[in-house]
Amino acid sequence: MNFRILGAMATLLVAGCGDSDEAPLPNLTAATTSSLASCADLAARLAYPDTSIMAVNAIAAGTLAVAGKPIPAHCQVQGQMHRRTSAVDGQAYAIGFEMRLPLNWNGRFYYQANGGLDGSVLAATGMVGGGGPLDNALNMGFAVISSDAGHGAPTPFFGIDPQARLDYGYQAVGKLTPMAKALIRGAYGKGPDRSYIGGCSNGGRHAMVAAARYADQYDGYLVGNPGYRLPLAAIANIAGGKTYAALASTPGDPSTGFTAAERGLVSRAVLGKCDALDGVADGLVQDTGACQAAFDLNRDVPTCSGARDGSCLSAAQKSGIGALFSGAKTETGTTIYTSFPYDAGFATAGWASWKFSAPSTRDAGAVGLVWAVPPESVAGFDGATFVANGNLGNMLARVNATSPTYPESGYAFMTPPNGSNLAALKHRGAKMLVYHGTSDPIFSSDDTTAWYEGLRAANGGDAANFARYFRVPGMNHCSGGPATEQFDMLTPLVNWVEKGQAPDSVTAGARGAGNAGGVNSDLPAAWSASRSRPLCPYPKVARYKGSGDVEQASSFACQ
Structure with a gap:
């Protein structure tokens, strides 16, 4: 163990709440599909308290693309929640959002937690993990929401307003989640069978906070390079x-x-x-x-x-x-x-x-x-x-x-109230996948390692039956670096939640010349353009088997 993280780990252990029972965890059933005939009458069917639907747009297939692949036709819903004028700074605030609802829906909801200071409603496509993604949640058939987290510009000046601070920290997720599920129910005639939240950086922090505060709302939590103690x-x-x-x-x-x-x-x-x-x-x-x-x-x-x-x-x-x-x-x-x-x-x-x-x-x-x-x-x-x-x-x-x-x-308001106590998440059958680049310059993977050690200690020394943590060697902040940092963790998360298939490794690739997700300019020239490696659940490490092509993940094992 890295001796330098022991101090942080000890703090987490004191704060952690023990949960060492070994009772079998619930198995969650798989989502079932549904469809949406068109966007034409959708606005009339969507309503929720303190929510204004500003526009509903039909988005043709191919308008958006991921890794050169056209994303299927869907409806874009734009709106705001809780419009108000601050009594502290006199500025207008609202929680702006967009939802993208596939015509052919896989029965799942994805909350796209965005990064930085938020303040922008980014296209609601849904990350799957790693740099230069080859797919996204919308393309997979998820209904996806994206928000500005309660302020309309990616600048820090919203911090003068106390409520805007809280929305940014955690409350926007708490307010948007039931609204989004209600809109999905209005659109498809049923709510989501399974719900997921994911993001990287501050988005990873959002997902980690949601795991502690909103354990009853999501079945899968995808946490990338989290600003755990931002x-x-x-x-x-x-x-x-x-x-x-x-x-x-x-x-x-x-x-x-x-x-x-x-x-x-x-x-x-x-x-x-x-x-x-x-x-x-x-x-x-x-x-x-x-x-x-x-x-x-x-x-x-x-x-x-x-x-x-x-x-x-x-x-x-x-x-x-x-x-x-x-x-x-x-x-x-x-x-x-x-x-x-x-x-x-x-x-x-x-x-x-x-x-x-x-x-x-x-x-x-x-x-x-x-x-x-x-x-x-x-x-x-x-x-x-x-x-x-x-x-x-x-x-x-x-x-x-x-x-x-x-x-x-x-x-x-920025951190989970008790990050090592995820008993509510665990006992309802939800799952959590976390990854962090070991060359991250702003949020240290040592901090995430200490958090996970605290989680393990609070669960009898092993949290692998509901939460797994993957370090990504060489990766900088969410992407880049001399690393195999192109990977999909959403699919294994869904398979774990809905099929009981816990991921023993996740294959990651380098983004060399010709990569459909974009080239990573940080790759060493000596590497194969298509190098792959297994990412291993901590504390396991990818080790060379002693023979085989060193450019291929199959030549390594998690030990």
């Missing part, structure tokens, strides 16, 4: 921004604090120590846990004796970067978030964007305006100034604070 991750990333700015060779450019050449140097050093731990040197660190014991930044990366030239790290860099990987701290030494695993995916543009740009362009606004109590003033707010001059301890205190105007803290 406010803490954002503050830790601000701490990183400060560190990289202090190490920068070019003032004002934090990317020069850990250059692309230097990040490539560290990635290669990690590979040198860890690549073969799974039985073969193939450019992937599959035994992430063993790697953390095998690799040492101070020992395994040269220390510069002169100027930095990309072939070494300075002593100051090793100290600052090593401290961030061990777990960022406040000015007084309080741990903010968790550790990050050393992996092989640090040299990518995606990793750099999160580490060097996001602190001032994304994290500052969320920390200062959406989660802080009291929030910063909107007038004149500047993210770069907030990062440069802000006190980390003060940020941490304010995301945990409350007031009469903001009775729920930013941390409370």
